[in-house]
Amino acid sequence: MKTYRRPHNYKKKKSIIRSRFFWLTILAIGLISLSFYFFFLSGTFQVEKLIISGEDKVSKEDINSLIEANLENRFLFFSTKTILLVSLNDLREEILNNFPQVARTEIKRSWPDAINVLIIERKGIANWCESEKCFLLDEEGIVFEEMPEAKEGLTIIVKFGLAQLGNKVIESEDLNEILDIKSQLETSFEIPINDFVIDSEEKLTANTREGWQIYFNLRGDLDWQITKLRAVLEEKFPPENRGNLKYIELRFGNLANPGYRD
Numbered sequence: 001m002k003t004y005r006r007p008h009n010y011k012k013k014k015s016i017i018r019s020r021f022f023w024l025t026i027l028a029i030g031l032i033s034l035s036f037y038f039f040f041l042s043g044t045f046q047v048e049k050l051i052i053s054g055e056d057k058v059s060k061e062d063i064n065s066l067i068e069a070n071l072e073n074r075f076l077f078f079s080t081k082t083i084l085l086v087s088l089n090d091l092r093e094e095i096l097n098n099f100p101q102v103a104r105t106e107i108k109r110s111w112p113d114a115i116n117v118l119i120i121e122r123k124g125i126a127n128w129c130e131s132e133k134c135f136l137l138d139e140e141g142i143v144f145e146e147m148p149e150a151k152e153g154l155t156i157i158v159k160f161g162l163a164q165l166g167n168k169v170i171e172s173e174d175l176n177e178i179l180d181i182k183s184q185l186e187t188s189f190e191i192p193i194n195d196f197v198i199d200s201e202e203k204l205t206a207n208t209r210e211g212w213q214i215y216f217n218l219r220g221d222l223d224w225q226i227t228k229l230r231a232v233l234e235e236k237f238p239p240e241n242r243g244n245l246k247y248i249e250l251r252f253g254n255l256a257n258p259g260y261r262d
Contacts, residue, residue, distance in 0.1 A: 045082045046080070046083070047083050048114065049113060050064050050067055050117065051110065051114055052064060052117045053117070053119070054120060054121070057101050057121060057145065058099050058102060062099075063099070066094055066098055070094055073085040083109055083114075083115070091107050100142070100144040100145070101145055103138065103140075105117060105120065122138040122145075124137060124154060125137065125155075126154050126155040128143050128157055128169055129157070129195075130161050133163070135163060135165070136151065139175070141170040141171055141174075142169070143163050143167060155179055155193075157178060157195065157197075158196065159197070159198040181222065184226055185214075189230070195207050201219070203217065204218045213247040214229065214247065215247060215251055225250040228254070228255060228256040231256065244260050245261070246259040246260055
């Protein structure tokens with residue numbers, strides 16, 4: 001007896017090129033590739049302009065060269081100078097590390113292809129001298145420029161050591177104390193000062209133009225030391241009586257102790 005099988009229906013496989021998913025994938029890859037090219041490789045977002053302002057002592061050309069050397073980045077297998085990948089923090093660090101004269105810098109992106117760099121330079125408020133070298137000293141106590149000689153009109157502070165440009169050589173609080181002492185000596189006491197010598201962490205010597213010295217304790221009560229100085233000057237040492245005066249010691253006790261020349 002013959003048996004009959006029902007014919008099996010086979011579905012035709014749908015061509016992949018007629019698949020919506022296929023074309024959506026192709027479209028997505030195309031958009032990603034186009035976006036990658038547009039943002040990272042095309043000239044649209046490549047840094048073309050560096051706008052540097054505020055510099056005075058620092059060379060604009062040197063800053064420009066330093067930034068140019070740090071603009072290029074690698075993304076996947078490609079080199080690019082796209083503004084999107086520029087690290088503003090890294091640029092700030094490079095500028096501050098390479099130019100001691102710069103106190104701070106403000107860097108901003110200017111879309112689509114420019115970087116704005118504002119330089120704020122340090123201002124010298126005192127001379128820092130050691131051995132035969134002098135440097136300009138800013139308000140933070142940082143030496144930032146070597147000078148052939150002390151700059152006229154600025155307080156001279158002497159400490160023997162080995163300062164390096166960009167280093168902090170004195171605490172700002174101590175610096176302010178020294179500047180305040182000079183102001184009081186020259187304004188209130190009419191005693192012109194040649195320079196100050198930091199002999200130790202505590203001892204500060206003021207060398208007067210009259211040829212005698214004043215010893216201060218930087219870690220002591222400076223207002224009280226000034227009070228003692230005023231008292232001894234008014235009582236014993238008006239200007240005409242200072243010919244034999246060698247020093248006035250203010251560091252110890254409740255009185256100012258004078259020393260005399262031999």
